[in-house]
Amino acid sequence: MSVIFRNFFGFDLLIFICAAFTAYVYYMTKYSADKLYKKLHLTVFVPDKDASRSEAEKDAKRLTETRVVAMRNHTGRLYSIFVNLTGIFPLLGILGTVISLLGMVKDMDNVQGNFYGALTSTFWGLVFGIIFKFLDGIVSAKIEDNEKNVALFLERNISKKEEQDTYPED
Numbered sequence: 352m353s354v355i356f357r358n359f360f361g362f363d364l365l366i367f368i369c370a371a372f373t374a375y376v377y378y379m380t381k382y383s384a385d386k387l388y389k390k391l392h393l394t395v396f397v398p399d400k401d402a403s404r405s406e407a408e409k410d411a412k413r414l415t416e417t418r419v420v421a422m423r424n425h426t427g428r429l430y431s432i433f434v435n436l437t438g439i440f441p442l443l444g445i446l447g448t449v450i451s452l453l454g455m456v457k458d459m460d461n462v463q464g465n466f467y468g469a470l471t472s473t474f475w476g477l478v479f480g481i482i483f484k485f486l487d488g489i490v491s492a493k494i495e496d497n498e499k500n501v502a503l504f505l506e507r508n509i510s511k512k513e514e515q516d517t518y519p520e521d
Contacts (some may be wrong), residue, residue, distance in 0.1 A: 353392055357508045360452065361447070361451065361468065361472075362443075362446070362447035362450055362472050363447065363471055363472055363475050365443065365447070366440070366443050366444065366472065366475045366476055366479065367475070368477045369436065369439070369440070369443060369479075370440070370475075370483075371378075372436070373433065373436040373437065373440075373483055376429060376432050376436060377433055377483065377490065378485050379429050379488075380401070380426065380429040380430050380432075380433045380490055381490050381493070383422070383425055383426040383429055384426050384430075384468070384490060384493040384494050384497055385493065386422070386500075387419075387422045387423060387426055387497050388412055388493060388496065388497055388500070389506060390419070390422065391414075391497065391500040391501065392500070399490070414504075416504075416505060416508050419501055419504055419505070420501070420505075423497065423498070423501045426494060426497065430490065430491070430494055433487070433490070433512070434487060435476070437480065437483040437484060437487055438480075440476045440477070440479045440480035440483065441476050441477060441480045442476070443472070443476045444472050444473040444474070444475060444476015444477055444480075445472075445476065446472070447469075447471075447475075447476065447519065448469045448470060448472045448473045449470025450472075451468055451469030451472060452466075452469045455469065
C-alpha cells in the first residue's frame with residue numbers, strides 16, 4: 352500500500368487536485384439539479400391535498416419561463432463541465448505514467464521503484480474516473496428528469512398563454 356502513496360507528491364497530486372475540483376463541480380451540479388427539480392415538481396405535478404395545491408399554485412405563479420430556462424441552462428453548463436472533467440482522469444493517469452517512465456530513463460539504478468511510482472498515476476486516474484463515472488450516472492438521471500419537466504412546464508405555459516389570448520378575461 353505504501354507504493355500507491357509514495358508517488359503522491361509527484362504527478363499524483365495534480366490528479367488529486369483535479370479530483371477535488373471535480374467533486375466540487377459535481378456537488379454544485381447536483382445542488383442545481385435538485386433545486387430545479389424541487390421548483391418544477393410542485394408546478395408540474397400538482398398535489399392532491401388542498402393545502403399543498405394552494406402552495407403549489409403560489410409557487411407556479413412566481414415561477415416564470417425565463418427563470419426556469421435560466422435554471423436549466425445553469426444546470427446544463429455545470430453538468431457539461433462535470434462530464435468533461437470526468438473524462439480526463441484516465442488521460443491524466445496515463446500522462447503521469449509516461450512522465451514517470453521518461454524520468455526513469457535518467458535513473459536506471461532503481462527501475463523497479465520508479466516503475467511502481469509510474470503506475471500509481473494510472474491507478475489514481477482510473478480510480479477517480481470510475482468514481483466520477485458512477486456519480487455521473489446518479490446526476491444524469493436527475494438532469495434527464497428535469498429536462499422532461501421543463502419541457503412539460505413550458506408546454507403548459509404556452510398553452511395557457513394561447514388560451515388567454517384566445518379568451519381574454521373581462
